[in-house]
Amino acid sequence: MNASRLVKLAGKFGGYAMARAITAGHPRILMYHRFSKVPAPGHVGAGEFEQQVRYISRHYNPVTVSRIALALYEGESLPRNSIAITVDDGYEDFFSIAWPILKKYKVPATFYVTTGFVNGDLWLWPDQLRYLLEQSPEIENRFNFGLFNVQTPVKAAEFEQVFWRINQIMLKADNAEKLQCLDAMASAWQVELPDEPPKDYKAVTWVQLRQMQTEGLEVGGHTATHPSLARVSMAEARNEILGCCEALNQNLGMTLRSFCYPNGTPDDFVGEQVELIQEAGFSCAAVAFADSREHRQRYAMRRHASSSDQFQFLKAVSGIELLGLKWRKAAKETPYE
Numbered sequence: 150m151n152a153s154r155l156v157k158l159a160g161k162f163g164g165y166a167m168a169r170a171i172t173a174g175h176p177r178i179l180m181y182h183r184f185s186k187v188p189a190p191g192h193v194g195a196g197e198f199e200q201q202v203r204y205i206s207r208h209y210n211p212v213t214v215s216r217i218a219l220a221l222y223e224g225e226s227l228p229r230n231s232i233a234i235t236v237d238d239g240y241e242d243f244f245s246i247a248w249p250i251l252k253k254y255k256v257p258a259t260f261y262v263t264t265g266f267v268n269g270d271l272w273l274w275p276d277q278l279r280y281l282l283e284q285s286p287e288i289e290n291r292f293n294f295g296l297f298n299v300q301t302p303v304k305a306a307e308f309e310q311v312f313w314r315i316n317q318i319m320l321k322a323d324n325a326e327k328l329q330c331l332d333a334m335a336s337a338w339q340v341e342l343p344d345e346p347p348k349d350y351k352a353v354t355w356v357q358l359r360q361m362q363t364e365g366l367e368v369g370g371h372t373a374t375h376p377s378l379a380r381v382s383m384a385e386a387r388n389e390i391l392g393c394c395e396a397l398n399q400n401l402g403m404t405l406r407s408f409c410y411p412n413g414t415p416d417d418f419v420g421e422q423v424e425l426i427q428e429a430g431f432s433c434a435a436v437a438f439a440d441s442r443e444h445r446q447r448y449a450m451r452r453h454a455s456s457s458d459q460f461q462f463l464k465a466v467s468g469i470e471l472l473g474l475k476w477r478k479a480a481k482e483t484p485y486e
Contacts, residue, residue, distance in 0.1 A: 413437025
């Protein structure tokens with residue numbers, strides 16, 4: 150029996166409750182991105198999300214990320230079994246689908262928004278990539294865009310695989326090079342990218358953010374234009390971080406907010422940027438991965454991925470995933486006799 154099957158079986162017989170008890174003093178942060186009315190690739194369906202939020206409201210104490218930071222680093226009190234729900238980027242589907250569910254169960258959350266996206270200055274590059282691939286030519290050809298090649302036509306059955314292959318390559322590219330590739334695709338395929346994102350990629354508005362903030366939402370920062378901060382200069386990083394904070398304060402007023410690194414892998418930020426995050430006044434910063442270190446670093450607090458996969462959700466929220474990470478680290482450090 151493989152590990153996943155063993156964990157699932159243990160969970161059915163009290164394993165999730167046991168893990169919850171063991172990790173009650175270890176607040177966890179869950180990470181989401183997109184929502185849809187019905188299940189869809191890359192999205193959490195409304196029914197799936199409601200099931201998860203209902204479970205959290207019954208078994209945990211939901212809080213914001215800044216609340217966790219104040220408890221861990223400034224000595225404020227925090228209930229046992231605290232869980233923070235975070236959502237990245239700033240899509241409108243958070244307002245229309247996720248927030249009504251969170252309000253229904255009185256569950257707070259932290260929403261990390263890209264301020265240039267909310268302003269209408271841009272739409273996010275992964276969405277531009279998907280849009281361009283959807284408009285790719287039907288003729289049989291192989292296009293070289295420098296960072297990657299695309300074989301057309303892009304077959305429907307292979308679309309997601311092609312998208313994620315290119316997405317992973319572009320994640321590691323410099324921001325300017327990434328944008329040049331998108332321009333080259335649009336030019337080669339004679340596709341005109343709309344100035345505003347299509348409905349499926351629409352951003353939340355400042356009016357909607359103000360409403361949700363008054364209802365208990367923590368609106369956090371996710372930079373101005375969503376680059377990988379490890380692939381921009383320190384001057385650009387300053388504009389991204391401080392510019393994001395300035396836009397939030399101008400549109401929503403000054404309040405306690407946390408920050409989240411775009412993409413958020415260990416390769417997507419550098420330690421020197423912590424001073425900029427502190428200068429901007431953010432309470433802490435979150436990454437997009439989990440390991441045994443948990444929240445030992447105030448400006449690199451760990452997050453556990455959640456999704457429409459109920460098993461992944463239960464592993465993350467219960468603490469089983471955290472216990473597994475700690476066990477694996479301990480096993481590596483234990484010398485053999």
